[in-house]
């Protein structure tokens with residue numbers, strides 16, 4: 001990530017290779033930013049919006065070169081339509097445009113206080129957070145395996161200066177910037193893990209990552225190997241791992257666990273480091289995408305890191321059942337009946353419905369904490385992608401309060417969630433003739449029947465399941481996320497725990 005600093009001043013005074021300026025599609029507000037640019041250029045600029053070259057409309061971008069200085073002007077649109085997400089998107093697009101220049105440093109000037117407070121309904125801190133998120137996440141790239149960069153001079157922003165006009169915000173800028181950078185760091189961790197191929201990230205790698213985070217931030221981290229997993233009778237995790245050449249892990253991370261007065265939440269992340277489907281093998285086309293089947297685990301690792309670093313006043317436990325799903329020697333077979341951690345038996349009719357098997361054991365383990373809430377995140381079903389594409393995470397669960405809190409966090413972060421029903425009638429679709437339940441239902445309602453399966457293992461915990469199959473990996477870039485792992489869940493969970501923590 002680029003080095004970030006907070007400063008006060010105007011483009012005239014601040015040194016940077018590229019300056020990013022936000023414009024509103026409104027005469028008075030437009031003129032304010034145009035004047036700032038004008039005094040830096042010592043010229044009257046853009047005083048004639050009606051010619052239409054650049055009006056401040058949403059999605060407008062104008063790169064300018066003037067002598068040694070470079071500018072990116074970005075439109076936010078009409079003042080009545082301004083939202084946090086408008087600013088986040090504009091920041092991402094402007095940062096990427098700036099990276100097309102031969103430049104190493106960027107100065108980003110926050111929109112005026114009036115625009116932010118009156119029209120976006122954001123506090124100064126929220127504005128800083130939004131701009132920093134959009135800018136840094138927009139600049140993110142996964143290029144660690146590219147040994148030769150095509151043009152070494154471009155796209156190498158090493159430093160970003162976030163600039164406020166008003167000295168009165170001294171201190172507030174610094175702390176808001178630190179918070180935002182911490183969140184972005186967590187998202188980048190999740191994106192890196194999600195993008196990493198299966199030969200880079202195994203169950204063992206996820207465990208090492210958790211241990212490293214624990215060391216750095218003082219979390220208690222315990223990793224179960226095969227032996228402990230057997231002792232805990234986690235038959236789902238063991239069955240999925242049967243066809244693999246690599247050992248499974250069950251990862252437990254605890255933050256503030258001893259602080260009995262604080263509410264305790266458990267977050268569970270599906271950690272399938274590669275999902276071949278097992279013996280019910282997937283078709284070759286697009287199978288490579290299944291390296292991302294640990295995006296739920298990545299979100300849990302990212303969120304644990306952020307919550308601990310921000311020292312939020314909650315108790316938080318992260319659980320990650322981790323393995324790949326392979327068809328190797330010893331692989332579980334369709335028709336196998338397995339026994340889960342709570343003693344329930346499952347008829348495995350499709351080995352590709354593996355996520356629910358490992359999550360079920362983790363949900364049983366979560367019960368020992370008697371949590372105020374448990375949230376699982378999983379790239380669980382293609383059916384959820386069919387229903388919602390990449391624009392919303394599927395949400396199902398038993399706690400109306402937790403669902404409401406997640407909806408609010410989703411609106412705030414634009415990691416939106418959308419509820420699908422979880423009526424009791426769906427339970428019957430999982431009835432097996434030979435075991436307590438089977439791991440797949442019929443063809444219809446696949447996202448819901450997967451959640452109904454999980455519900456059989458949550459007992460009385462207030463629980464929400466988030467199906468991130470569509471949102472965790474983007475087929476196309478958005479304004480502040482390139483194609484590939486999105487890091488979804490980190491900002492959502494952070495916003496949730498910042499809300500419940502006071």
Ligand code: BES
Nearest residue numbers: 350352353355379380381382383440469
């Ligand atoms: N990891 C997949 C779900 C998935 C599909 C995630 C597409 C992201 C994109 C999961 O393990 C799976 O294979 N689910 C099956 C379930 C089916 C066998 C009931 C599916 O969705 O096809």
Ligand code: MN
Nearest residue numbers: 275352353354
């Ligand atoms: Mn699968």
Ligand code: ZN
Nearest residue numbers: 272275293355
């Ligand atoms: Zn899977």
